[in-house]
Amino acid sequence: MIDAGAIRHDFPVLSRTVYGKRLVYLDNAATSQKPRPVIQTLVDYYEGYNSNVHRGVHALSMEATQRYEEARQKVAAFIHAPSAETIILVRNTTEGINLVANTWAASNVGPGDEILLTEMEHHSNLVPWQKLARQKGARLRFIPVTHDGFLDLSDIDELLNPNTRLLAMVHVSNVLGTINPVRELTRKAHAVGAAVLIDGAQSVPHMPVNVKELGCDFMAFSGHKMLGPTGIGVLWVKDDLLQEMEPFLLGGDMVKDVHREDATWNDLPYRFEAGTPNIADAIALGAAIDYLNDLGMKNVRDHEMQLTRHALEVLSELAGDIDLYGPKDPSRQGGMVSFSSREVHPHDLGTLLDREGIAIRAGHLCAIPLVRGRLKVPGLARASFYIYNTEEDIDLLVAALKKALTFFRAKGVAASHVH
Numbered sequence: 568m569i570d571a572g573a574i575r576h577d578f579p580v581l582s583r584t585v586y587g588k589r590l591v592y593l594d595n596a597a598t599s600q601k602p603r604p605v606i607q608t609l610v611d612y613y614e615g616y617n618s619n620v621h622r623g624v625h626a627l628s629m630e631a632t633q634r635y636e637e638a639r640q641k642v643a644a645f646i647h648a649p650s651a652e653t654i655i656l657v658r659n660t661t662e663g664i665n666l667v668a669n670t671w672a673a674s675n676v677g678p679g680d681e682i683l684l685t686e687m688e689h690h691s692n693l694v695p696w697q698k699l700a701r702q703k704g705a706r707l708r709f710i711p712v713t714h715d716g717f718l719d720l721s722d723i724d725e726l727l728n729p730n731t732r733l734l735a736m737v738h739v740s741n742v743l744g745t746i747n748p749v750r751e752l753t754r755k756a757h758a759v760g761a762a763v764l765i766d767g768a769q770s771v772p773h774m775p776v777n778v779k780e781l782g783c784d785f786m787a788f789s790g791h792k793m794l795g796p797t798g799i800g801v802l803w804v805k806d807d808l809l810q811e812m813e814p815f816l817l818g819g820d821m822v823k824d825v826h827r828e829d830a831t832w833n834d835l836p837y838r839f840e841a842g843t844p845n846i847a848d849a850i851a852l853g854a855a856i857d858y859l860n861d862l863g864m865k866n867v868r869d870h871e872m873q874l875t876r877h878a879l880e881v882l883s884e885l886a887g888d889i890d891l892y893g894p895k896d897p898s899r900q901g902g903m904v905s906f907s908s909r910e911v912h913p914h915d916l917g918t919l920l921d922r923e924g925i926a927i928r929a930g931h932l933c934a935i936p937l938v939r940g941r942l943k944v945p946g947l948a949r950a951s952f953y954i955y956n957t958e959e960d961i962d963l964l965v966a967a968l969k970k971a972l973t974f975f976r977a978k979g980v981a982a983s984h985v986h
């Protein structure tokens with residue numbers, strides 16, 4: 568069990584006020600807050616052993632290298648990767664996916680090939696594939712999303728076919744919260760010879776994830792959504808594919824030997840980490856993983872399920888005023904709820920909630936084809952939870968929502984904002 572009330576004390580920012588109100592932070596799918604041990608790890612690095620890695624013979628550099636490589640091992644263990652060599656440290660999920668598009672996919676996707684995505688992808692698992700498909704003469708295809716927010720698998724045996732080179736899909740949707748059946752889909756994709764990339768940005772921070780069990784070939788996620796600093800993320804690649812991949816960024820640290828006309832590549836995974844890496848933030852991601860492991864990822868998931876259950880329950884009191892999106896089933900969705908008002912534009916709702924100290928996300932949530940194309944709304948409001956959120960936070964959200972809706976109704980201006 569997670570004691571969110573106690574955990575909150577580890578997060579300095581949660582004790583601040585916004586417009587004189589206690590901060591209620593419900594924008595965790597965008598980025599999480601950072602606990603003191605993570606912040607202290609950054610300070611310790613810069614005050615105690617700041618230096619470059621992998622190249623120094625001096626004590627500070629060896630210390631930094633050791634801590635940096637320990638962080639890589641913590642990441643590997645956290646997702647049950649078979650070895651630390653299969654962990655590439657990047658900036659974020661977006662960079663991880665772009666790395667795959669520019670390396671493995673650049674050499675393995677050709678004219679007439681198909682890349683299968685879903686209709687619920689974040690732009691970072693869509694736009695890189697659009698460019699690749701244009702360059703290679705490949706075709707993008709999409710698994711549709713049903714009205715209640717699930718993948719519609721009725722045509723999956725046609726969508727996954729011998730032309731499919733890659734299935735790239737989100738594990739947990741950042742818009743609907745839907746937990747996708749990635750393990751089953753990975754098996755099906757492998758049966759037709761396609762590789763599988765999973766966008767784990769909204770799953771790895773919130774539930775136990777085991778890449779060996781899932782069986783996928785690539786998994787990308789961001790440190791900043793799992794208590795770590797910004798600027799550090801992870802791309803995991805299955806060993807046999809990693810061995811074949813050509814480097815993406817070229818320069819220092821990724822080479823073994825360099826001649827005037829050519830060069831040989833460094834060992835794995837260093838050949839994919841050109842230049843000075845994000846040392847401090849990687850080490851602090853290790854501290855974030857320690858923090859999550861101390862809580863236990865199953866407990867994290869259970870806590871968020873409980874919060875989602877509570878949110879769905881109390882939001883149902885507003886059934887006449889707001890529409891809820893996604894599964895509406897805590898066991899089938901991540902810790903978030905998305906909704907829209909029939910009368911008030913989500914940005915206006917977000918702004919009024921902000922005046923009450925409540926931080927939510929509003930808009931297209933970086934998934935325009937899903938939100939505007941499929942759900943056909945201008946935007947959504949999303950409350951997303953983490954380990955330090957309480958049922959009281961959700962009650963404050965609902966009270967503020969009621970107040971905002973009453974305010975707009977009284978002013979009678981709301982309808983003109985919805986377009």
Ligand code: 7TS
Pocket residue numbers: 596597598659660661662689691692737739740741766768769789928932933
């Ligand atoms: N994939 C998913 C599913 C995401 O939710 C996000 C960020 C990304 C990829 C990109 O992560 P980044 O760290 O590379 O930026 N999602 C959100 C969100 O929902 N609100 O703000 C960022």
